Amino acid sequence: MSQPLEQQLPLEELQKTIQWDAHGLVPAVVQDAATKDVLMVAYMNRESLAKSVETGETWFWSRSRQELWHKGATSGNTQQISDLRYDCDGDTLLVLVRRNGPACHTGEDTCFYRSAAKAGDVSPAAPSTSLAGEGRFAVLGELEQIIKERYETRPEGAYTTYLFEKGIDKILKKVGEETAESIIAAKNGDNDELRLEVSDLLYHLLVLLRERNLPLDDIMSELDRRHERPRRD
The missing domain is CATH 3.10.20.810 (Phosphoribosyl-AMP cyclohydrolase)
Structure with a gap:
């Protein structure tokens, strides 16, 4: 909302x-x-x-x-x-x-869907060694890096700077709000709204992890360890 x-x-x-x-x-x-x-x-x-x-x-x-x-x-x-x-x-x-849907009146996600020119033989960037930067979850690694830069440089006017300046209580309040809004969206059966709210929740969770100096890789490693444990059912 x-x-x-x-x-x-x-x-x-x-x-x-x-x-x-x-x-x-x-x-x-x-x-x-x-x-x-x-x-x-x-x-x-x-x-x-x-x-x-x-x-x-x-x-x-x-x-x-x-x-x-x-x-x-x-x-x-x-x-x-x-x-x-x-x-x-x-x-x-x-x-x-x-x-909440496409940005372009043509129905395309972005108005810039037509290419006029592309670079030729460009060497691909070196793959990330971060667990969070692999495959379809690369955006989480990129977002974590952006939040880290905001934490270190505190650019004036940035929302992330605002959260860090306000401190842990404000960050936790936002995590709580986005959690509640995700629950409401799920309860309402509105997947479009749920997509937006969970995206907000993940962002604020990454801010929280940076505030507590807990790398996302540690979370991914914990999930990986749990996946490798023998099943009990």
């Missing part, structure tokens, strides 16, 4: 920080919070930015229709904002979202 964003910067100050163009607009790059795929690029004005912060979902300004539009209001493919950032020049927004 969407809710207002926890602001690191008051809305009025954020609106003053943004470098609006001559039409009062700023480009907003929308990125999947879990996969890091770039989903779309749209424009916000002061009002749509305010509504995005107020509702926790993406609102934009349509240059063709000259009106506000709530992403997914008609299709149901809404985008719940997990983090809202601005670049070093203040002339571009980065909106990390949990999406």
Whole structure:
């Protein structure tokens, strides 16, 4: 369920920080919070930015229709904002979202589904030695690394920085909230909502592990040891 964003910067100050163009607009790059795929690029004005912060979902300004539009209001493919950032020049927004369906009006997951050019013979990256970085669970290893970097550098305005600054009690509160919301989604039989809530829960669990300096590899090793134990049934 969407809710207002926890602001690191008051809305009025954020609106003053943004470098609006001559039409009062700023480009907003929308990125999947879990996969890091770039989903779309749209424009916000002061009002749509305010509504995005107020509702926790993406609102934009349509240059063709000259009106506000709530992403997914008609299709149901809404985008719940997990983090809202601005670049070093203040002339571009980065909106990390949990999406309820495709981002593109064509039905594709991302608007950037067509390739214009690709690199030729590029050597593959060295495989990760981390248990969490193997196969289909590679995103967990990548997310753990990002959280580690946030813990060490504490970039201003990042949601992960906010959690670490607030400390263990805030992190545990979020883990509890996401656990409860996952339970509710499962009880309601809503797998789309369950997917979103469990993704949030896993993220906050990784934040908790970093706060306690417990590597994800230790969890994976424990699961591996349990798998190797003789069955008792």
